[in-house]
Amino acid sequence: MRALRRLMPAALAALSLPLLAGAGTCGIIYEISQRALVLDPIVRLDFESDSGGLEVFAFDRNGTVVSYALKGFDASLEDIGHALDGDVLRAFILRGGPAEISADFYFEVARGTELTLRVESGPVTLTALDAPVSGAVNEGDVVGVALTTPTFDLEVAAGDVDLEWAAPPVALRLEVAAGDVTLALPAGAYRCALDDADGAPQLDGVTCDPAAAGELAVSAPGGHIRVQGK
Amino acid sequence: MTTNRRPRLLPLLVAFAALPATMGPGRCGFALDYTETYLITDEIDRVVLAIDDGSVISTSYERDALLLKRHVFAFEPSLETAEHEVDGRDLKLEARCKYDGNCSFDHMFETPPAVGFDITLDEGWIDLGYTRGDIVVDGRSVWFRGVQLGSRTVEVALEEGDVDVELISPPALVDVAVTTGDVTLTVPAGAYRCDFTAGGAVRNDGVTCDETAAESLRITVGAGTITVTGEP
Numbered sequence: 001m002r003a004l005r006r007l008m009p010a011a012l013a014a015l016s017l018p019l020l021a022g023a024g025t026c027g028i029i030y031e032i033s034q035r036a037l038v039l040d041p042i043v044r045l046d047f048e049s050d051s052g053g054l055e056v057f058a059f060d061r062n063g064t065v066v067s068y069a070l071k072g073f074d075a076s077l078e079d080i081g082h083a084l085d086g087d088v089l090r091a092f093i094l095r096g097g098p099a100e101i102s103a104d105f106y107f108e109v110a111r112g113t114e115l116t117l118r119v120e121s122g123p124v125t126l127t128a129l130d131a132p133v134s135g136a137v138n139e140g141d142v143v144g145v146a147l148t149t150p151t152f153d154l155e156v157a158a159g160d161v162d163l164e165w166a167a168p169p170v171a172l173r174l175e176v177a178a179g180d181v182t183l184a185l186p187a188g189a190y191r192c193a194l195d196d197a198d199g200a201p202q203l204d205g206v207t208c209d210p211a212a213a214g215e216l217a218v219s220a221p222g223g224h225i226r227v228q229g230k
Numbered sequence: 231m232t233t234n235r236r237p238r239l240l241p242l243l244v245a246f247a248a249l250p251a252t253m254g255p256g257r258c259g260f261a262l263d264y265t266e267t268y269l270i271t272d273e274i275d276r277v278v279l280a281i282d283d284g285s286v287i288s289t290s291y292e293r294d295a296l297l298l299k300r301h302v303f304a305f306e307p308s309l310e311t312a313e314h315e316v317d318g319r320d321l322k323l324e325a326r327c328k329y330d331g332n333c334s335f336d337h338m339f340e341t342p343p344a345v346g347f348d349i350t351l352d353e354g355w356i357d358l359g360y361t362r363g364d365i366v367v368d369g370r371s372v373w374f375r376g377v378q379l380g381s382r383t384v385e386v387a388l389e390e391g392d393v394d395v396e397l398i399s400p401p402a403l404v405d406v407a408v409t410t411g412d413v414t415l416t417v418p419a420g421a422y423r424c425d426f427t428a429g430g431a432v433r434n435d436g437v438t439c440d441e442t443a444a445e446s447l448r449i450t451v452g453a454g455t456i457t458v459t460g461e462p
Binding site for chain 1: 287288289290291292293299338340357359360375377378
């Protein structure tokens with residue numbers, strides 16, 4: 001009986017360990033990276049992430065590189081991976097619990113590859129994409145470099161957006177609830193629908209003309225819009 | 231008391247002593263699990279691989295250097311060698327295991343477009359895409375797939391496994407010999423010298439067989455089927 005009493009604190013401490021550590025933290029901890037090569041030609045990359053960043057680089061190549069760094073608790077990981085559905089490549093990390101789990105994905109895609117994305121939290125970097133991009137980011141900054149995508153349609157709940165186009169977009173539509181928008185576009189005229197927090201978007205080198213071919217529709221009610229023509 | 235304890239421990243000791251035997255030879259000690267990535271900047275015409283078990287996947291496009299990534303899993307006592315060297319204009323790789331099934335060697339390449347492959351593989355799979363270089367494969371139990379190849383010569387010899395080859399330009403020679411497995415070949419439509427022999431069905435859709443043609447398609451299958459398609 002006395003021995004039992006002595007063991008009681010240790011037993012209680014052991015039993016309370018999961019509570020101290022937090023739910024979903026028992027079991028395997030990942031800190032791994034993967035790199036896969038998909039040979040089949042694809043027309044679109046569909047990306048879905050509950051946690052972690054996205055980076056996509058398009059250049060003259062064949063096949064697609066799918067790479068990710070995963071860290072966090074296995075108990076909170078529902079699924080991660082990629083799958084080919086015809087000529088669409090799906091890649092995903094899905095959360096299945098409350099504990100920390102995230103994956104930063106990196107893709108190398110062939111030119112002409114479209115992108116749809118849903119990113120819950122994490123930065124997004126897009127380099128040299130030349131095919132339509134659409135999707136939503138809940139939380140995270142978005143950076144685009146040397147883009148030539150004809151259409152770009154993105155909703156961002158919270159995060160700054162900084163995009164640079166190497167060729168005039170046909171339709172650029174952004175809805176950024178909380179964050180600043182900075183655009184660098186080929187100088188010229190665009191059909192503008194710009195709306196920011198103080199109602200005074202800053203334009204330099206870009207003119208607004210209802211008859212212009214390219215559309216520029218940016219809404220940033222919680223931030224400022226700056227458009228630079230180059 | 232002492233006399234009773236020994237018989238009780240005996241089964242445990244026997245089980246412990248038998249562990250190496252139940253695990254198989256070469257499995258005691260460390261398990262190795264590592265990945266190497268190299269950028270080969272030498273001019274390479276051909277990749278020559280000799281592997282026991284594992285895989286090869288490669289894509290080709292205009293680039294200046296060859297990227298090699300190799301993942302090795304092996305029980306340390308079983309690993310014989312996992313090496314590579316540049317020999318002239320050949321990139322030579324060898325990966326050997328002392329005991330069957332105790333190692334696997336997975337290779338990923340990104341090469342300039344004209345790099346060819348000469349692969350000997352005991353068990354595993356090979357996916358080659360987009361290369362214009364010649365391909366030679368010699369395997370025992372191997373699945374082979376070629377995606378949008380521009381190779382002039384493709385020679386594949388397997389004991390068992392399926393072969394699925396897609397050529398986007400007319401080859402000078404396709405020579406496939408499989409003891410057990412199905413062969414699927416897609417080539418640009420046109421005239422070829424055909425030699426198709428199979429234990430199962432032979433289907434030809436879009437390829438004109440002409441004894442005087444310059445290009446040759448030779449497929450021999452023991453137990454399995456042949457499907458040849460000529461793409462317009």
